[in-house]
Amino acid sequence: MRAGLTVLVMVALAVVPPLLYWYANPFYLDLASRLVILGIAAVSLNLILGYGGLVSFGHAAFLGLGAYAVGIPAHHWLYGGMDAIATTNGWVQIALAVGVSGLFAFLTGLVCLRTRGVYFIMITMAFAQMIYYLIVSIEEYGGDDGLVIDTRSELPFINLDDPLQLYFLGYVSLLVAMLLVRMIVHSRFGMVLQGAKGNEERMISLGYNIYAYRLVAYVISGAMAGYAGALLGNFTTFISPEMMDWSRSGELMFMVILGGFATNVGPVLGAVAFIVLEEVLSSWTIYWHLPFGLMLIGVVLFARGGLVGLFTGRGGKK
Amino acid sequence: MDLSLIVIQALNGVQLGLLLFLVASGLTLVFGILDFVNLAHAALYMVGAFVCASFTFFLGNFIWAVLAALPVVAFVGYLVERFVARPLYTRDHLDHVLATFGLILVIDTLVHMIWGPAGIAVPLPDWLRGQITLPGGIVVPSFRLLIIGAGLAAAGGLFWLVNHTRLGMLIRAGASNRTMVSALGIDIQMLFSLVFALGATLAGLAGMLIAPITEASMGMGNSIIITAFVVIIVGGIGSMKGAFIAALLIGLIDTLGRSFLDDLFKIVMSPAAAETSAPAVSAMLIYIIMALVLALRPQGLFPPKVR
Amino acid sequence: MTAILEINGLNKSFGGIKATDNLSLTVEQGELHAVIGPNGAGKTTLISQLTGMQFPDSGSVKFKSRDITRMAAHKRPHLGIARSFQITSLIMQMSVLDNVALALQACDGHSFRFLRPARSVNSLRERGRALLDRVGLADNADSPTAALSHGEHRRMEIAIALASEAELMLLDEPMAGLGAQESTEMVGLLQDLKGKHTILLIEHDMDAVFALADRISVLVYGHIIATGTPDEIRGNEAVQHAYLGEEA
Numbered sequence: 001m002r003a004g005l006t007v008l009v010m011v012a013l014a015v016v017p018p019l020l021y022w023y024a025n026p027f028y029l030d031l032a033s034r035l036v037i038l039g040i041a042a043v044s045l046n047l048i049l050g051y052g053g054l055v056s057f058g059h060a061a062f063l064g065l066g067a068y069a070v071g072i073p074a075h076h077w078l079y080g081g082m083d084a085i086a087t088t089n090g091w092v093q094i095a096l097a098v099g100v101s102g103l104f105a106f107l108t109g110l111v112c113l114r115t116r117g118v119y120f121i122m123i124t125m126a127f128a129q130m131i132y133y134l135i136v137s138i139e140e141y142g143g144d145d146g147l148v149i150d151t152r153s154e155l156p157f158i159n160l161d162d163p164l165q166l167y168f169l170g171y172v173s174l175l176v177a178m179l180l181v182r183m184i185v186h187s188r189f190g191m192v193l194q195g196a197k198g199n200e201e202r203m204i205s206l207g208y209n210i211y212a213y214r215l216v217a218y219v220i221s222g223a224m225a226g227y228a229g230a231l232l233g234n235f236t237t238f239i240s241p242e243m244m245d246w247s248r249s250g251e252l253m254f255m256v257i258l259g260g261f262a263t264n265v266g267p268v269l270g271a272v273a274f275i276v277l278e279e280v281l282s283s284w285t286i287y288w289h290l291p292f293g294l295m296l297i298g299v300v301l302f303a304r305g306g307l308v309g310l311f312t313g314r315g316g317k318k
Numbered sequence: 319m320d321l322s323l324i325v326i327q328a329l330n331g332v333q334l335g336l337l338l339f340l341v342a343s344g345l346t347l348v349f350g351i352l353d354f355v356n357l358a359h360a361a362l363y364m365v366g367a368f369v370c371a372s373f374t375f376f377l378g379n380f381i382w383a384v385l386a387a388l389p390v391v392a393f394v395g396y397l398v399e400r401f402v403a404r405p406l407y408t409r410d411h412l413d414h415v416l417a418t419f420g421l422i423l424v425i426d427t428l429v430h431m432i433w434g435p436a437g438i439a440v441p442l443p444d445w446l447r448g449q450i451t452l453p454g455g456i457v458v459p460s461f462r463l464l465i466i467g468a469g470l471a472a473a474g475g476l477f478w479l480v481n482h483t484r485l486g487m488l489i490r491a492g493a494s495n496r497t498m499v500s501a502l503g504i505d506i507q508m509l510f511s512l513v514f515a516l517g518a519t520l521a522g523l524a525g526m527l528i529a530p531i532t533e534a535s536m537g538m539g540n541s542i543i544i545t546a547f548v549v550i551i552v553g554g555i556g557s558m559k560g561a562f563i564a565a566l567l568i569g570l571i572d573t574l575g576r577s578f579l580d581d582l583f584k585i586v587m588s589p590a591a592a593e594t595s596a597p598a599v600s601a602m603l604i605y606i607i608m609a610l611v612l613a614l615r616p617q618g619l620f621p622p623k624v625r
Numbered sequence: 626m627t628a629i630l631e632i633n634g635l636n637k638s639f640g641g642i643k644a645t646d647n648l649s650l651t652v653e654q655g656e657l658h659a660v661i662g663p664n665g666a667g668k669t670t671l672i673s674q675l676t677g678m679q680f681p682d683s684g685s686v687k688f689k690s691r692d693i694t695r696m697a698a699h700k701r702p703h704l705g706i707a708r709s710f711q712i713t714s715l716i717m718q719m720s721v722l723d724n725v726a727l728a729l730q731a732c733d734g735h736s737f738r739f740l741r742p743a744r745s746v747n748s749l750r751e752r753g754r755a756l757l758d759r760v761g762l763a764d765n766a767d768s769p770t771a772a773l774s775h776g777e778h779r780r781m782e783i784a785i786a787l788a789s790e791a792e793l794m795l796l797d798e799p800m801a802g803l804g805a806q807e808s809t810e811m812v813g814l815l816q817d818l819k820g821k822h823t824i825l826l827i828e829h830d831m832d833a834v835f836a837l838a839d840r841i842s843v844l845v846y847g848h849i850i851a852t853g854t855p856d857e858i859r860g861n862e863a864v865q866h867a868y869l870g871e872e873a
Binding site: 183184186187188189190191192194195197198199201202203204205206207208209210213216 | 676678699700702703708710714715716717718719723726727728730731732736737738739740741742743744746785789
Binding site for chain 1: 402419426550594597606609
């Protein structure tokens with residue numbers, strides 16, 4: 001049932017946005033591109049949040065780091081300075097995005113993962129905010145005002161200036177991300193990660209150093225989100241600290257929970273629902289955060305299985 | 319660096335610290351007793367500022383406006399407890415975080431609808447607009463001294479309430495043993511509502527006190543909440559004493575770091591390098607301090623007693 | 626006989642209350658050594674210190690002559706110390722077999738393996754089924770853990786403790802909450818393990834302890850007041866006074 005749902009959603013994402021692009025309004029492809037990119041970030045968050053039980057509230061920082069890993073080299077390429085990283089080569093930029101976010105995940109994870117529960121929530125949030133303020137404080141990259149990416153990443157065979165090609169890069173990346181998380185979750189490593197979520201004390205007494213396993217999961221998740229950030233930078237071509245604000249992290253969490261926690265397709269469904277809701281509500285009223293917020297509260301209070309639970313008649317949670 | 323600048327910045331640091339304490343004390347109180355994580359806590363800080371702004375125009379006097387606005391914020395706090403927090407006490411922290419995140423969106427939008435998107439400046443009465451010359455010839459705005467005085471008074475009142483009243487006894491007992499308090503026949507629901515309203519009042523007061531300086535604005539809560547988190551993480555979640563000390567510490571470090579870090583850096587590096595690196599480091603300073611504290615003491619400086 | 630576990634002068638207090646008070650105890654290789662004691666005698670605190678969940682204030686714990694007093698909890702199982710929990714501690718979201726397979730996986734090298742699905746590793750699955758068979762849960766292997774009864778959970782605990790083929794098994798009240806019939810079955814199960822593993826059995830159930838133990842230590846207020854064979858303990862006046870007398 002769930003596998004069917006996954007196939008259905010992914011086939012729809014492959015077919016519908018291009019059709020809308022050609023026959024309806026090109027604008028829909030923009031939405032879909034944002035959707036698949038945020039979907040990757042949500043899928044990566046699901047690895048630690050859904051399967052690992054680690055309530056990370058700083059995931060947008062990885063997205064932002066990834067985006068700046070595209071923006072900063074491109075900036076120097078055009079305007080000089082920092083020759084070591086000045087490039088428009090997509091491979092280098094993506095490697096930088098993945099490397100920097102992975103490193104940030106590793107360094108903050110060393111501290112965060114020593115703590116539990118509510119400490120963990122707040123600390124991940126605080127570290128994300130640290131990156132936010134760091135970027136704000138750097139005048140050269142636009143500080144508060146953000147940075148325009150004047151030239152997109154250059155990759156062989158793919159022209160990211162073509163919206164359709166950009167979309168399909170995002171789509172394929174999402175597919176790969178889902179398969180990757182699926183593989184990790186079912187592997188020995190994934191069993192340990194899920195076991196630690198289910199019963200920490202038991203896993204320790206079996207001899208697992210769960211701190212190390214969680215740290216690795218945290219780094220994988222952060223690096224994946226960093227990759228999504230590199231795509232996001234290429235998509236929006238304008239990046240600002242605002243994209244790592246903690247409310248962005250909250251939105252990613254909302255996607256995971258709304259779609260269905262610890263399920264493969266859940267975060268993607270959540271991203272779909274989020275983008276559609278945002279679009280529909282904000283076209284009605286500038287006060288769209290009001291119904292949106294109420295809905296979020298409603299989902300938490302009343303619909304705990306998420307959309308996957310709704311469609312398959314099974315709770316995704318607990 | 320001249321001395322008067324240091325003193326003025328230190329006073330600013332203390333002022334920020336006290337405001338942080340007012341916000342953080344409510345958070346830590348609610349968390350310590352109710353085991354509830356309230357992201358929307360700082361939204362009440364913002365609501366306080368806006369309500370106070372309106373009352374200032376309506377009543378024509380800032381002080382009266384503060385006194386009138388406090389019960390309003392307390393009531394909003396009560397509503398939050400009754401309709402969002404209460405159904406979630408038995409749930410895990412993830413649910414708390416998500417629901418109160420939704421609540422922030424709701425409160426932000428309501429504020430936007432009522433007061434509009436622009437910030438509102440809050441005028442002060444003339445006697446608060448002046449400056450006071452301290453011994454040593456240091457000139458400080460009198461309103462900043464009022465903030466410090468009010469902050470200290472609120473902190474003192476809170477400590478008295480928690481340590482020397484029957485309500486405080488119940489609060490302390492409730493924090494360490496919830497079932498025991500219910501067994502004593504205390505209406506625990508009532509106690510929770512009171513604690514929540516109290517926390518809201520403190521946060522609201524902080525918002526009212528800062529409003530004449532920064533004006534009441536959307537998003538003012540979202541920037542202070544994380545700093546308040548840093549405060550209670552450093553202080554030890556659930557510890558009032560820890561929150562107080564950590565708030566002053568963070569307030570001072572943040573303020574002094576922003577003002578003097580470049581001067582310090584110039585001692586060890588070229589002026590140009592100092593100019594570029596100091597803002598970046600001072601922006602991250604309190605988070606680095608937080609990481610260091612956690613690396614040494616994962617439970618914060620003053621971990622509350624085992625519950 | 627050689628000592629496998631030597632506990633020497635262990636102390637642990639919580640805010641002025643001495644939970645463990647100069648506790649010394651030696652477990653010999655191959656024996657089933659039971660620790661009994663009234664409620665609040667400090668049995669759970671003792672287990673926590675042996676498993677590394679808590680560290681003693683002073684004193685030492687040696688396993689096969691190696692000092693493990695302050696060794697991290699997750700390292701001890703790899704030396705050959707397994708435990709069961711007094712309050713059932715299983716991963717409820719996973720199947721019965723998954724729980725046992727995770728225990729086997731822990732002894733099968735590191736788990737930083739990302740490619741192959743763990744559930745397709747036959748060695749883990751087959752050995753897991755064999756262990757479940759040994760505790761009489763073969764038919765429940767694929768059920769969700771949460772669906773099993775309390776008695777079945779207690780047997781899962783044993784299967785998991787067995788998985789590591791540990792030399793020393795710390796069994797924390799395996800009979801806790803069992804009915805008469807289930808208790809008898811559990812005694813049979815432990816009887817079967819006896820001799821194959823060294824067992825330190827913390828237990829409340831007197832009949833079980835006297836039926837199973839080679840030696841018994843009596844723990845009162847965090848201190849061992851007597852150690853001996855079941856007969857010696859029955860005849861020990863201090864024990865009768867401090868403990869058995871209350872219940873008899």
